[in-house]
Amino acid sequence: xxxxxxxxxxxxxxxxxxxxxxxxxxxxxxxxxxxxxxxxxxxxxxxxxxxxxxxxxxxxxxxxxxxxxxxxxxxxxxxxxxxxxxxxxxxxxxxxxxxxxxxxxxxxxxxxxxxxxxxxxxxxxxxxxxxxxxxxxxxxxxxxxxxxxxxxxxxxxxxxxxxxxxxxxxxxxxxxxxxxxxxxxxxxxxxxxxxxxxxxxxxxxxxxxxxxxxxxxxxxxxxxxxxxxxxxxxxxxxxxxxxxxxxxxxxxxxxxxxxxxxxxxxxxxxxxxxxxxxxxxxxxxxxxxxxxxxxxxxxxxxxxxxxxxxxxxxxxxxxxxxxxxxxxxxxxxxxxxxxxxxxxxxxxxxxxxxxxxxxxxxxxxxxxxxxxxxxxxxxxxxxxxxxxxxxxxxxxxxxxxxxxxxxxxxxxxxxxxxxxxxxxxxxxxxxxxxxxxxxxxxxxxxxxxxxxxxxxxxxxxxxxxxxxxxxxxxxxxxxxxxxxxxxxxxxxxxxxxxxxxxxxxxxxxxxxxxxxxxxxxxxxxxxxxxxxxxxxxxxxxxxxxxxxxxxxxxxxxxxxxxxxxxxxxxxxxxxxxxxxxxxxxxxxxxxxxxxxxxxxxxxxxxxxxxxxxxxxxxxxxxxxxxxxxxxxxxxxxxxxxxxxxxxxxxxxxxxxxxxxxxxxxxxxxxxxxxx
Amino acid sequence: xxxxxxxxxxxxxxxxxxxxxxxxxxxxxxxxxxxxxxxxxxxxxxxxxxxxxxxxxxxxxxxxxxxxxxxxxxxxxxxxxxxxxxxxxxxxxxxxxxxxxxxxxxxxxxxxxxxxxxxxxxxx
Numbered sequence: 001x002x003x004x005x006x007x008x009x010x011x012x013x014x015x016x017x018x019x020x021x022x023x024x025x026x027x028x029x030x031x032x033x034x035x036x037x038x039x040x041x042x043x044x045x046x047x048x049x050x051x052x053x054x055x056x057x058x059x060x061x062x063x064x065x066x067x068x069x070x071x072x073x074x075x076x077x078x079x080x081x082x083x084x085x086x087x088x089x090x091x092x093x094x095x096x097x098x099x100x101x102x103x104x105x106x107x108x109x110x111x112x113x114x115x116x117x118x119x120x121x122x123x124x125x126x127x128x129x130x131x132x133x134x135x136x137x138x139x140x141x142x143x144x145x146x147x148x149x150x151x152x153x154x155x156x157x158x159x160x161x162x163x164x165x166x167x168x169x170x171x172x173x174x175x176x177x178x179x180x181x182x183x184x185x186x187x188x189x190x191x192x193x194x195x196x197x198x199x200x201x202x203x204x205x206x207x208x209x210x211x212x213x214x215x216x217x218x219x220x221x222x223x224x225x226x227x228x229x230x231x232x233x234x235x236x237x238x239x240x241x242x243x244x245x246x247x248x249x250x251x252x253x254x255x256x257x258x259x260x261x262x263x264x265x266x267x268x269x270x271x272x273x274x275x276x277x278x279x280x281x282x283x284x285x286x287x288x289x290x291x292x293x294x295x296x297x298x299x300x301x302x303x304x305x306x307x308x309x310x311x312x313x314x315x316x317x318x319x320x321x322x323x324x325x326x327x328x329x330x331x332x333x334x335x336x337x338x339x340x341x342x343x344x345x346x347x348x349x350x351x352x353x354x355x356x357x358x359x360x361x362x363x364x365x366x367x368x369x370x371x372x373x374x375x376x377x378x379x380x381x382x383x384x385x386x387x388x389x390x391x392x393x394x395x396x397x398x399x400x401x402x403x404x405x406x407x408x409x410x411x412x413x414x415x416x417x418x419x420x421x422x423x424x425x426x427x428x429x430x431x432x433x434x435x436x437x438x439x440x441x442x443x444x445x446x447x448x449x450x451x452x453x454x455x456x457x458x459x460x461x462x463x464x465x466x467x468x469x470x471x472x473x474x475x476x477x478x479x480x481x482x483x484x485x486x487x488x489x490x491x492x493x494x495x496x497x498x499x500x501x502x503x504x505x506x507x508x509x510x511x512x513x514x515x516x517x518x519x520x521x522x523x524x525x526x527x528x529x530x531x532x533x534x535x536x537x538x539x540x541x542x543x544x545x546x547x548x549x550x551x552x553x554x555x556x557x558x559x560x561x562x563x564x565x566x567x568x569x570x571x572x573x574x575x576x577x578x579x580x581x582x583x584x585x586x587x588x589x590x591x592x593x594x595x596x597x598x599x600x601x602x603x604x605x606x607x608x609x610x611x612x613x614x615x616x617x618x619x620x621x622x623x624x625x626x627x628x629x630x631x632x633x634x635x636x637x638x639x640x641x642x643x644x645x646x647x648x649x650x651x652x653x654x655x656x657x658x659x660x661x662x663x664x665x666x667x668x669x670x671x672x673x674x675x
Numbered sequence: 676x677x678x679x680x681x682x683x684x685x686x687x688x689x690x691x692x693x694x695x696x697x698x699x700x701x702x703x704x705x706x707x708x709x710x711x712x713x714x715x716x717x718x719x720x721x722x723x724x725x726x727x728x729x730x731x732x733x734x735x736x737x738x739x740x741x742x743x744x745x746x747x748x749x750x751x752x753x754x755x756x757x758x759x760x761x762x763x764x765x766x767x768x769x770x771x772x773x774x775x776x777x778x779x780x781x782x783x784x785x786x787x788x789x790x791x792x793x794x795x796x797x798x799x
Binding site: 361399400401402421423425427429432433436441442443444445446449450451452453456457487 | 676677679680683684688713715716718719720723787788790792794796799
């Protein structure tokens with residue numbers, strides 16, 4: 001019997017949900033009943049709270065866990081036994097959530113094998129950005145009323161229209177006017193109304209607690225209706241001193257703190273509490289309030305999340321106007337100091353990433369060289385087609401030119417192009433073996449030390465190689481190596497992976513488009529040569545992100561075969577137990593946009609092992625190992641800027657090709673140094 | 676490894692090495708493969724070669740034959756000569772053996788036709 005239209009639709013919908021579940025949570029659905037249920041349309045995004053879910057699901061059995069996932073339309077429920085889950089599916093499948101007062105659709109339930117491993121994306125409120133002080137119950141309800149009474153909003157509508165006409169909230173200033181056109185204050189024109197005397201008491205309290213060391217002379221009062229917010233911002237350094245005080249009256253709110261490295265810490269500001277932003281939290285972290293009517297907050301017990309409606313909130317922000325240029329310890333982010341330090345910005349990320357060349361080499365050894373060696377067979381099986389623009393570049397080279405592909409991988413670009421004489425080199429012995437079996441001429445070498453005498457090569461390729469180097473210095477050195485081996489007038493084509501995977505509205509790269517592809521990898525990535533066999537694991541400052549779906553971090557015990565192998569090999573030169581130090585580079589989620597420039601990109605090994613023995617890799621066959629490759633993805637303009645500092649190189653052309661930044665360089669005809 | 680590749684390779688990037696060229700060859704297996712003869716390619720390649728290095732390389736694996744030690748003139752019209760060079764550059768392959776740094780004696784192994792020019796950490 002053929003399925004009806006409605007049945008077909010239901011089947012399609014279920015397949016879509018299963019796929020989304022696998023993609024976003026990495027969780028498999030189960031065809032037979034389990035204790036755990038995936039609840040589509042029962043999540044926080046659909047306006048459903050944990051309490052509501054319990055109300056719906058408790059009648060069917062004892063619920064052992066409810067997992068609300070921030071920013072998702074679904075949730076998870078676990079019963080103590082399978083019977084509870086089975087009854088829930090029998091009775092609550094298709095339950096119309098609107099009947100319990102929430103604006104949503106019908107629940108769709110699926111059995112799953114397990115709950116998501118980690119649900120910590122929304123800060124449980126315990127972790128604060130460095131330097132942020134939160135004082136609960138700093139004022140009484142009586143004092144709260146007194147302060148609110150000190151602000152007369154009605155008067156403002158007529159006399160201070162410009163000030164309170166902000167789209168998102170009502171605003172009033174005391175002491176000095178804060179100007180939103182230049183995000184600064186007019187320091188020579190104090191307002192008639194100073195900071196109201198009624199505020200002295202709370203400021204004294206903060207001083208007595210040791211949280212405040214100055215006398216604020218500027219007050220901004222904001223009033224937020226439910227659904228209103230304030231965009232993320234850092235208060236202008238040159239406008240105010242350190243220690244910004246913000247008092248929350250009338251209702252709680254969720255303030256979101258973010259750093260440029262992707263860290264994101266939502267902090268619940270309870271009613272009648274104060275925060276003092278000092279140091280890093282004042283100078284480096286943005287703070288803002290997302291315009292919405294409810295916040296996802298930790299439950300009373302501190303375990304799990306729920307929804308909290310917002311009420312009318314009034315905040316008092318006290319600041320001290322700065323009279324001298326800012327001399328904070330964060331010159332790159334400081335408007336007073338920025339002009340002098342602009343040059344340094346370029347290198348900040350490198351400094352954070354790799355303290356030394358040695359550490360960079362070790363990172364690349366573990367997360368580039370060893371990985372390609374182990375995934376070579378599978379990797380090569382996914383790399384067949386030449387990228388059209390690379391093929392075009394090769395086709396345009398003069399007949400009889402000698403071409404060297406530095407990082408030739410499985411020899412994809414050594415095939416064809418019969419008008420050229422082609423030689424490849426790669427760091428990976430296993431990839432070189434594959435090239436050799438295909439009849440290509442290759443040798444083993446490192447892209448930082450290409451073992452070829454100077455000025456011998458007419459055409460160089462460097463496709464998907466330089467993004468595997470972990471410092472700017474090393475990326476630059478790799479390009480200089482290409483220029484060294486080229487004859488004057490010779491051309492090099494360089495491809496690196498772009499941070500920007502979407503260009504314009506229609507121009508998603510095929511990497512992003514293939515989101516649902518079986519293998520979470522991209523076409524055309526090839527081996528990254530790098531450096532030496534090396535020893536200890538380098539340490540990095542943790543880049544923790546609370547956005548668990550994308551900011552997952554990897555540690556030495558996550559089952560990464562590469563790391564496990566390293567920790568048991570006992571390389572000489574390890575500096576005392578550093579193998580145990582978890583590496584905290586963020587792990588990228590395949591087929592999504594990049595959130596960080598320096599990332600580990602997972603490779604899920606499938607199918608057969610690489611032909612040669614991979615020593616120390618004893619994973620059982622049931623769990624395909626995941627390898628993490630290091631990438632530095634390039635921002636727009638970064639590759640061109642890098643090439644601009646290469647001697648004897650002229651950029652002929654630069655372009656974006658399917659999620660990559662690309663340049664064609666020409667070796668200038670200046671005399672190159674002898675051999 | 677073709678002798679064309681050998682002609683390009685150097686160990687100059689090693690610590691303490693000044694020139695690192697040409698690399699010596701100790702071959703334990705050499706074979707010949709057929710590659711289409713293309714006189715244009717050979718003519719274009721010859722000026723980029725270190726001629727002396729090609730001769731000594733060919734000699735060290737017993738393939739020198741009657742190749743002149745000095746590069747002759749008017750090679751474009753000398754088909755016999757071009758064919759010999761083509762054969763040496765493109766058709767003779769060292770399958771296994773070692774490349775030897777002329778200054779340090781460091782051996783770079785050739786296995787399955789692939790020279791391995793990677794260095795250890797303490798050599799750079």
